[in-house]
Amino acid sequence: MEQIKAVQSTLAKPQKQRSGWSKGYLWGFLFVLPALATFTLFLWLPIFKGVLNSFYYVDFVKGDSFVGFDNYKAIFSDPDVLTSVKNTLYYMGLALAIGFWVPILFALCISEMRRFQGFARVAAYLPYVVPFVVLYGVWRWLYDPVGPINALLKAIGIGQINFMVDRSWSMISIVIMETWQSFGSAMLIYLAAILSVPRDWYEAAEIDGAGIWQRIRHITLPAIRNQIVLLLMLQLISTSQGFQTHYAMLDGGPNNATLTYALLIVKYAFVRQDYGVASALGVLMFLALSILAVIQYRVNNKGGVQG
Template sequence: MSQSSTVPIRSLDTQPKKPPAKWRKHIWGYLFLLPAVAIFFTFLWMPIGKGIIFSFYHIDFVKGDTFVGWDNYEKVFKDPEVMVSVKNTLYYMLLGVLIGFWVPILFAIAISEMRRFQGFARIAAYLPYVVPFVVLYGLWRWLYDPVGPINAVITKLGIDPVLFLTDKAWSMISIVIMETWQSFGSALLIYLAAVLSIPRDWYEAAEIDGAGIWQRIRHITLPAIKNQIVLLFLLQLIATSQGFQTQYALLDGGPNNATLTYALLVVRYAFTRQDYGSASALGVLMFLVLGLLAVVQYRMSNKKEA
């Protein structure tokens, strides 16, 4: 007598389900990112790629483009104005560090030590940042005028008037002073947030031990905001290396190319001389240098997060 053997049949409902693919799990996030990625690619990376390609061509909108290889790079390296612009840009970056970099740090520390009117001080320090550039340039042209308010005070002190905008020794310094007054408010808010996040117990303990205000700043405040100082220092170097707007609008690179920066020379090559190939070569060289600074800044940012 044979016994019938029954084989259990597993229903489809009891089959273990595969976990959804990672891209399906995040598909809505990718869809929301797609417009931003498309805009970023179209208006940033595509022009960068075309700029690299154009740097090897002689651009002619009538006769057509001609491949010239490394000729554009050789041309810009032989141009004496390129070295002048590089020196001016480095000088501009140095002045930005010596004159403007420490201003927001000092103001942030001073405002954090205030017991009254701290909110008013924050607003007053940030207000210059919202001044339109057209108003800004007109205001400082009037202040820097040979018969303007600053020279009026200087002459009352028995000192000869200073030609802020027409003297080669003062033109770049005048630009840095103006830009420091206009833009230090944004960096001040970052430093102020970092200073106010320091535990007050540290200051109270230091005061109990007899530490004065300068000792508290040196041993507590500055070490606590060291990461912000380094990061904003690198960001300022990147920003000042691209200095163009003020030099162009206020003095157009003058007097006698004293404020001719590298970025302004790129604009001159492209739109004054209409040499777009050489302008692209200059832009590629700037892109490489700024890319190097961006890598340093990125690594510093990762180090801070770690």
């Protein structure tokens, strides 16, 4: 009898453990439930609705009518779509060439400062907190033909540049403005990574006679390589959705020179009132961003968020 009771007690222990595990799992699920409900209501349901609308002609008065792949056919027959794709890729390339290295450069300079480092951090981050309405107004004034930038260019003998009218300068002007406004947040991430590098490495390099550029090349840049790769992927994802500045500053002009893919989606939906084609454009963009998100996820798994 004692052996039977011992076996029964042994068999009963896992059941109690499973019961406790189930209870803990239930509480965890209850805590996550509000977030799941929010994501489902405001993210996944709109995505599903967008995919569904891409196969319909959306009419809020007479009702939707199924059109199959006609919306997707309309995309590939519209020359504005190809223009928007080219502009978006051009914008992404400019953002990498002009803006991607600015926060790295500032982080390196600030990390080497012996005085006023705290002031430099605050000063570099301040443009990021400027409201967008104020930002666009200030830069429109700066880019004006009689604004301070053109006054400076005339003073040094370069001549006037029509930043907002010239097709070859309009996208560059937007990238310069966005770089000034947003480099501070990325700079803080790079600066935190640089300051986490053991100081012993720099002291040993200085003893061996390494100069500042040698320390940056052989110690600092390899140490923050993972952060550089991660922020590169994040910038590609964010710039591929460029919309707000292009709409507020130039509304896609001049002559569609700043018409990005995301801006074209908005124009199809709210200007041309063609929600079916707009949804189809959104689906294609969702697929492209999903690929970039998978690449980012793989980068993170390989240590992209670690120093």
